[in-house]
Amino acid sequence: MSVSEEEVSRIRSLTDIASLISEHTTLKRSGRRLAGKCPFHAEKTPSFSVNVEEGLYYCFGCQASGDAITFVRNIEGLDFVEALEYLASKAGTSLVQTSTESNRSSKERTQLLKTLEDAASYYHETLLNEKEAGKAREYLRSRGYDGDLVRKFRLGFAKDRWNDLVTQLKLTNGLAQASGLGFINKRGSLQDSFRGRIMFPICDSSGHVIAFGGRILPTNKESSNSAQLNEPKYKNSKETTLYSKRRTLYNLHQAKRQIVQSEFTVICEGYTDVIAFDASGVFNSVATCGTAFGEEHLTILSSFTRKLVLAFDADGAGQNAAEKVYEWEKKFELDISVAQLPNGKDPGDLLKSQPTLLKEAVSKSKPYLSFRLDKLFSRANLSTAEGRAKAAALAVSIVNEHPDELVKDQYFVEIAGRCHLEPEQLRKIASTSSSPNPNTDDSQPNRSRPNKSRQSNGQTTKENQLYNAEREVLRQCIQNPAEIADYVDIVLFTTPIYKHVFDCLMSSSNLNEAIELAGEYGANLIHRLSVEETDALPLDAASRLIEGAARRALMRLEQDAKFKSQQDAIILLDEAIALRRAVEDLRNPVSSGKAAKELLAFLVQESLEFGK
Numbered sequence: 001m002s003v004s005e006e007e008v009s010r011i012r013s014l015t016d017i018a019s020l021i022s023e024h025t026t027l028k029r030s031g032r033r034l035a036g037k038c039p040f041h042a043e044k045t046p047s048f049s050v051n052v053e054e055g056l057y058y059c060f061g062c063q064a065s066g067d068a069i070t071f072v073r074n075i076e077g078l079d080f081v082e083a084l085e086y087l088a089s090k091a092g093t094s095l096v097q098t099s100t101e102s103n104r105s106s107k108e109r110t111q112l113l114k115t116l117e118d119a120a121s122y123y124h125e126t127l128l129n130e131k132e133a134g135k136a137r138e139y140l141r142s143r144g145y146d147g148d149l150v151r152k153f154r155l156g157f158a159k160d161r162w163n164d165l166v167t168q169l170k171l172t173n174g175l176a177q178a179s180g181l182g183f184i185n186k187r188g189s190l191q192d193s194f195r196g197r198i199m200f201p202i203c204d205s206s207g208h209v210i211a212f213g214g215r216i217l218p219t220n221k222e223s224s225n226s227a228q229l230n231e232p233k234y235k236n237s238k239e240t241t242l243y244s245k246r247r248t249l250y251n252l253h254q255a256k257r258q259i260v261q262s263e264f265t266v267i268c269e270g271y272t273d274v275i276a277f278d279a280s281g282v283f284n285s286v287a288t289c290g291t292a293f294g295e296e297h298l299t300i301l302s303s304f305t306r307k308l309v310l311a312f313d314a315d316g317a318g319q320n321a322a323e324k325v326y327e328w329e330k331k332f333e334l335d336i337s338v339a340q341l342p343n344g345k346d347p348g349d350l351l352k353s354q355p356t357l358l359k360e361a362v363s364k365s366k367p368y369l370s371f372r373l374d375k376l377f378s379r380a381n382l383s384t385a386e387g388r389a390k391a392a393a394l395a396v397s398i399v400n401e402h403p404d405e406l407v408k409d410q411y412f413v414e415i416a417g418r419c420h421l422e423p424e425q426l427r428k429i430a431s432t433s434s435s436p437n438p439n440t441d442d443s444q445p446n447r448s449r450p451n452k453s454r455q456s457n458g459q460t461t462k463e464n465q466l467y468n469a470e471r472e473v474l475r476q477c478i479q480n481p482a483e484i485a486d487y488v489d490i491v492l493f494t495t496p497i498y499k500h501v502f503d504c505l506m507s508s509s510n511l512n513e514a515i516e517l518a519g520e521y522g523a524n525l526i527h528r529l530s531v532e533e534t535d536a537l538p539l540d541a542a543s544r545l546i547e548g549a550a551r552r553a554l555m556r557l558e559q560d561a562k563f564k565s566q567q568d569a570i571i572l573l574d575e576a577i578a579l580r581r582a583v584e585d586l587r588n589p590v591s592s593g594k595a596a597k598e599l600l601a602f603l604v605q606e607s608l609e610f611g612k
Contacts, residue, residue, distance in 0.1 A: 002097065002098045003080075003081060003084060003095065003096070003097050003098065004096075004098055007084075007095065007096050007097075008069075008084065009510075009512070011069075011084050011087050011088050011091070011093075011095065012055060012067065012068060012069070012087075012512065014087075014088075014091035014093060015055065015068040015087050015090070015091060017050060017052060017055045017056075017057070017067070017068045017071070018034055018050060018052050020068055020071065020072070020087075020090070021034075021036075021039070021050055021057060021071060022257070022260070023256050023257060023260065023304075024039040024075060024256075024260060024303050024304050025037050025038070025039045025048065025260055026260055026261060027050060028046075030049070030533070031533040032533065033049045033050060033051055033052075033531050033533060034049070034050040034052060035048065035049050035050070036048050036050075038059040038061055038062060038064065039075065039303050039304070040059060040062055040064045040074065040303070041059070041061060041062040041064075041333070042306045042333040043061050047059055047060040047061035048060075048061070048064075049531035049532070050531060051479075051530040051531045054478070054479075054511050054530050055067050055068055056511070056526075056527050056530045056531060057071060057527070057531065058527045058528045058530070058531045058532075060528075063524060063528075065523070065524050065527030065528060066527060067512065067515075068087060069083050069084065069087065072086050072087060075303045076205070077299070081095070081097070085106065085109070086206065089206055089208070090206055094106070094110065108178075109241070109242070111175065112175070112178060112179050112240070112241070112242055113208050113209070113210075113242070115169065115171065115175055115179045115181070116179055116181070116208075116209040116210060116211070116242075117208070117209050118169055119165060119169065119179070119181055119209070119212070120154055120156065120199075120201040120209045120212075122156070122165065122168055122169065123156025123157060123158055123165075123199040123201075123212075124151075124154050124155065124156040124199075124201075125156075126156060126157045126158075126159065127150065127155060127156045127157035127198070127199075128150070130157070130159070132157075132159055132160075133157040133159075135217055136157045136198050136217060139198070139217060139218065140155065140198070142352075143272070143348060143351070143352065144276075144279065144351045144352045144355070145275070145279070149275060149278070149279055152254075152278070153200070153201075153251075153271075153275055153278075154201050155198060155199065155200060156198070156199035156201070157197070157198055157199060158192065158194040158195055158196065158197045158199050158214060159195070159196070160195050160196030161192070161195065162189075162191050162192065162195070163182075163189070163190060163191055163192055164192060164195075165181060165182070165192045165194070166181065166182045166190050166191070166192055169181075171190070173190055176190055178240060178241070179240065180193060180211060180212075180237035180238045180239075180240050180243065181193055181194075181212075181237075193235075193237070193238075194212060194214040194235065196216065196217060197214030197215055197216050197217070197235065198214065198215045198217065199212050199213075199214050200212065200213040200214070200215070200250070200271040202236075202237070202243070202248060202250055202289055203251075203252075203253045204242070204248065204253065205252050205253055205256065205300075206253060207253040207254075208242075210240075210242040210243045210248070211236065211237035211240070211242070211243040211248070211289070212236070212237050213234060213235070213236050213237075213250070213271055213289065213290065214234070214235045214236075215233065215234055215271075215272075216231050216232070216233055216234075216235075234270070234290065236289055236290040245288070245289045245290055245291040246291060246294060246296045246297070247296050247297075247300065248289050249286040249287065249288065249289070249297055249300060249301070250271055250274055250286060250287040250288070250289055251271075251274045251278075251285065251286050251287065252286050252300070254283075255283060255284045255285060255286055256304055258283040258284040259284045259301075259304045259305050260304055260305065262284050263305055263306075263307060264284065264305055264307035264308065264309055265284050265285065265286060265301060265304065265305050265307075265308055265309070266282060266284060266285035266286070266308075266309045266311050266339065266362055267285075267286060267287070267288075267293060267308055267309065267310050267311060267312070268285050268286065268287040268311050268312065268347065269287060269288070269311075269312040269346075270287050271287055272347070272348045273285070273287060273311065273312075273346060273347040273348060274286060274287045276347035276348045276350065276351035276355075276358060277311070277347055277358055277362075279351055279355065280350075280351060280355045280356070280358035280359050281359050282358060282359055282362055285311070286301075295328070295331075298328055298332050298334070299332075302332045302333075302334065306332075306333055306334050306335060307334070307335045307336075307337075308334060308335070308336045308337070309336075309337050309338070309339050309362055309365045310336065310337070310338045310339065310368075311339040311341065311347060311361070311362070323401065325368050326368075326401070326402060326403050330403065335367075336367075336368050337365040337366055337367050337368060337371070338365055338366055338367075338368055338371035339361040339362050339364075339365045340361045340364050340365065340366065340371075341357075341361050342357065369398070369399065369402055369407070369411060370411075372398050373395055373398060373399070373411065373414075373415070376391065376394055376395055376398065377391060377395070377418060380394075382418065382419065388418075388419040388420060388421070389419070391418075391419055392415055392416075392419040392421055392426060392429075393429065395411075395415045395419075396412070396415065396426050396429050396430050399411045399412065399415070399430070400430050408430070409423075409427070412426040412427055412430065469541070469544040469545045469548055470492070470493050470494070470495050470498045470545060471498065471529070472534065472536055472541045472544070472545075473488055473492070473502075473541050473542055473544075473545045474498055474501055474502060474505075474525075474529055475529045475532055475534055475536075475541075476534070476536070476538045476541045476542070477502065477505050478505065478511065478526060478529050478530050479529075479530065479534070480538045481505075483538035483539075484538035484539070484541065484542055486597060487538070487539060487542035487543075487546065487596045487597065487600060488502070488542055488545070488600075489600055489603070489604050490502055490503055490506070491549065491603050491604055491607040492545045492546060492548075492549045492600075492603070493545075497521065497522065497525065500518065500519075500522055501514075501518055501522045501525055501526060504517040504518045504522060504526075505526075511526070511530070514526060515527070539592060539593060539596065542596055543586050543587075543592055543596055546586065546596055546599050546600060546603070547583055547586055547587075549603050550579060550582065550583050550586075550599050550602075550603065551583070553579065553602075553603060553606050554576055554579050554580065554583075557573075557575055557576045557579065558573070558576055561573050561576070579599075579602070582595055582598060582599050582602070583595075583599070586599060
């Protein structure tokens with residue numbers, strides 16, 4: 001499986017890195033660069049910078065760096081070729097691979113995506129125009145869905161026929177099964193996977209249809225046959241090479257930009273819940289696809305936001321759910337809260353009766369622990385001493401599940417106020433009923449995950465402090481290569497890593513090639529320098545470096561003169577005087593350009609002679 005360098009360069013050139021990264025974090029103009037909060041780690045102050053001209057990014061907080069391909073690989077969890085395919089698709093082109101096997105795989109994927117897209121279009125047109133879909137349209141209207149909402153989510157209808165879709169799309173057995181749209185029945189015939197259902201296209205984060213969810217139409221039980229009554233309310237596509245339920249979130253492709261802008265997302269249980277929130281003005285909601293919300297979903301979402309609002313019964317699973325939520329908050333550095341939906345009401349119900357409550361429920365969401373306590377106290381009898389004591393004991397047991405001692409103590413104060421008790425009484429109850437958790441370090445309650453790159457690479461911290469003339473010249477070589485080219489040479493550098501990076505820059509035809517040559521640390525330095533702001537002029541930066549090199553040469557001349565014959569010493573001292581005058585000319589704005597070139601030529605020659 002291989003891709004030519006020319007093809008990699010082509011995909012890079014077609015990619016708008018600012019648009020790509022803006023899907024995950026809000027970028028704002030900062031000088032010549034774009035800046036925003038890093039999508040790879042939680043932070044309050046933006047430290048992530050993008051050089052649009054060179055197509056590179058760098059985070060000054062966690063040192064994440066790279067180009068569009070690196071970004072997609074880290075964000076989407078893809079390998080190199082998959083990332084190129086992803087970017088090619090976004091750019092409206094196809095990736096050209098060199099090996100027969102790779103081309104075959106790419107063509108198969110393209111064919112599957114086209115087939116699923118054709119199916120979505122057919123289902124959608126059927127719902128909008130076919131007489132047989134009349135009951136489906138009537139049902140959707142009863143749920144508060146208008147034409148705009150149906151079109152936005154491309155809802156469709158699968159006719160209640162054995163092989164309508166596979167016949168209309170002329171699907172082969174292999175393609176129908178590989179896409180999940182059909183299967184071979186007991187009679188050996190190809191049959192549609194979905195029949196008599198309202199269809200919800202499921203897309204990947206780029207908007208490609210990869211699967212479907214189908215809801216059966218409500219029927220009159222007396223007139224329905226037993227087989228139809230035994231059908232599940234919702235049916236999802238089987239998992240395929242394109243579709244994994246654990247790694248897919250419904251509506252993410254449409255919600256991701258709003259998620260980044262609003263800095264939070266709403267997690268729903270199903271497709272209709274997402275649509276209900278969207279219809280009520282909450283455009284940043286997503287849902288799982290027939291599976292429990294889990295860590296792989298969190299891994300995807302954590303690249304867009306660190307704040308989640310749960311819009312389902314988050315208290316239903318009790319302590320096990322609590323342990324998961326607290327574990328997720330710590331592991332992914334998340335802030336998880338719960339929307340305050342009325343008891344017994346799902347978002348779909350509220351869309352019909354009280355749509356404004358959906359938006360209000362999100363805006364008034366509460367931290368998970370606060371939500372659980374509110375539910376407890378809403379059922380408790382606080383009018384008697386016995387009722388208050390019982391509620392306090394249950395509340396303490398709930399609070400004790402939280403791993404953060406400081407958070408727990410604040411809730412003990414709140415519970416004490418509600419139950420007319422002293423906080424110290426609750427602390428004593430908590431200390432006697434809790435058992436130590438060997439996996440929790442409570443001595444540091446709000447400890448963030450250690451930054452591996454900072455701990456393992458002491459050079460990075462040191463490098464951040466070396467903001468000197470050599471570094472500035474390298475920055476100019478990357479950002480303004482044409483303006484500084486006549487004034488620099490490797491002889492000007494003394495720091496090994498800077499000398500190495502300069503050598504890579506000079507021996508490469510473009511920046512990406514230099515990055516590949518530079519090695520891990522050198523590549524990281526190039527990424528960083530490419531996004532750092534600078535007010536220095538290229539000639540001024542080069543002049544500082546040239547002057548430093550000239551003064552070192554001057555010291556060598558004067559030192560050598562001490563050990564030479566009088567005649568030779570006079571010659572060396574005359575060279576030193578000329579060198580001093582050249583340095584003075586370097587400082588004169590009128591003569592600095594000419595002096596810089598002359599001094600550089602002298603230093604290159606002196607380096608050759610000095611090295612003999």
